[in-house]
Amino acid sequence: MADVAHPFAADRGRPMTERTARFRDVLAIGEFRVLWLAQVQSRIGDQFARVALALLVFDRTDSAAITALVYAMTLLPPLITAPLLAGLADRYSRRTVMAATELFRAAVSALMIIPAIPLPVLAVLVLIVTCPQPLFSAARTATTPRVLPGPLFPVGQGVMSSSDGIAQILGFTLGGALVAATGNPHLALAVNTVTFALSALLLRLGLRPHLPDAGTTGRSATRGGFALAGIRYVTADRRLLGLASLTWLFGCFVVPEALAAPYAAQIGAGQAAVGWLMAADVAGSAVGMILLARLGPTPRRRLTVPLAAATGVPLVATLASPSLPVTVALWTISGLFGSYMVLAQVAFTERVPDGMRARAIGFAAAGLQTAQGLGMAAAGLLAEVLTPATAIAASGAIGSVAAVAVGLHARIGRAPDGPAPSDPAADLAAASAGRATIIEERE
Structure with missing residues (x-):
């Protein structure tokens, strides 16, 4: 694929860093459009599959516990596979990694369409199709700063993140409607299979290879284990670890989604209110990410x-068990503040050199998924002992206080560090030895 001139290239002599990137600047880049479209339609397909699996398993077993377990299996495998597999995107062409991953998932997903497939086999296939997901995400996120250099990257990351939330809402809504209209969950699984295949085709035809930077994938990166180098790299840098920790705190702020149903029952809002409650923070986050992107x-x-600390404040107000409209407004505001996630993710990605980026992102992503699972589980137990409103308020308060503590300890918000050292491989070796490495890379 031929190189595409970036929109800022002919800006009448003004330096790129002096201009504020616009959404049309980002969308004018063909490779970004490919990454964006592949991600959005694949995410919609994932939600189709989650709805279909939940309904299929519950129909066969009539067990809420087994249904919840199979649903959890779509979230748990990345906790292990993220730090182990993400490093492949720092060794091979990221286009090849993404396309191969999507083709593999399409093949496994196609087996799940078979109507007579036994439930234990279906559960195993769910595990297999989920395991490579962190590899795809790490490769995509590591590629984005190359496709969108300088001030274009934060805008593109905002577009990606907000679109991802909207795609989740559409996927759940349309997937449920499809199964309800046809009575056939396997049809929704077939849609997911098609989205995997289409994503692979788009990426193979629309992207350049995007080989990782060889300067940080050499011998120093493999000392003590190539796959685990990303963990050492992040933990050796206080600010990097602080940024990752801020994203992990989202596990406190996502609790309302898990407790929407029992909270609706507590305030007497009925089952129809659950959808509004679950969509509130996602909608607020999508708007916030667009506002912050530029x-x-x-x-x-x-x-x-400040935004991370503010995210939990509206949730604390849930302690009063307000009416449905007030609760939806509070959770929407919380989601709006929760768009701090895109700021933390942009800062984290820009701070890591290209050849280490996929492994570092894989580690951070695994931590986020763990935090979300633990946060939901802990809040669920607290809601059983007390009330859903109390559990949500407590989670918000803990998240806000922890965000302030992390910000102060990691000195997030202060002036940026100096320029990146000239020898990334040497700095990576220093990080492996336990010394903090300060890297500020501008692609």
């Missing part, structure tokens, strides 16, 4: 911690 480097840096 901020410059200084406002992004200064707002990250």
Whole structure:
């Protein structure tokens, strides 16, 4: 694929860093459109599959526990596979990694369409199709800064994140409607299979190879284990670990989604209100990410911690068990503040050199998924002992206080560190030895 001139290239002599990137600048880049479209339609397909699996398993077993277990299996495998597989995207062409991953998932998903497939086999296939997901995500996220250099990257990341939330809502809604209209969950699984295949085709035809930077994938990256180098790299840098920790705190702020049904029952809102409650924070987050995407480097840096701390405040107000409209408004505001996630993710990605990026992202993603699972589980237990409103309020308070503590300890929000050292391989070796490495890379 021929190189595409970036929209800022002919900006009448003004430096790229002095201009605020626009959404049309980002969408004008063909490779970004390919990444964006592949991600959105694949995410919609994932939600089709989750709805179909939940309904299929419950229909066969009439067991809420087994249904919840199979649903959890779509979330749990990345906790192990993320730090182990993500490193492949730092060794091979990221286009090849993404396309091969999508083709593999399409093949496994196709087996799940078979109507007579036994339930234990279906559960195993769910595990297999989920395991490579972190590899795809790490490769895609590591490729995005190359496709969108400089100020284009934060805008593109905002578009990706907000679109991802919207795609989840559409996937759940349309998937449920399809199964309800046809009575056939296997049809929704077939849609998911098609989206995997289409994603692979788009990526193979629309992207350049995007080989990882060889400067940080050499011998120093393999000392003590290539796959685990990303964990050492992140934990050796206080600010990197702080940014990752801020994203992990989202496990406190996502609790309302897990407790929407019991909370609706507590306030007497009925089952029809559950959908509104579950969509509230997602809708607020999608709007917030779009609003924050065009901020410059200084406002992004200064707002990250305050927004993270503010995310839990509206949830604390849930303690009063307000009416449905007030609760939806509060959770929407929480989601709006929760868009700090895109600021933390952008800062994290920009701080890691290209050849280490997929492994570092894989580690951070595994931590986020773990935090979400633990946060939901802990809040569920607390809701059993007390009330759903109390559990949601407590989770919000813990998240807000922890965000302030992390920000102060990691000095997030202060002026950026100096320029990147000239020898990335040497710095990576220093990180492996336990010394903090300060890297600020601008692609």
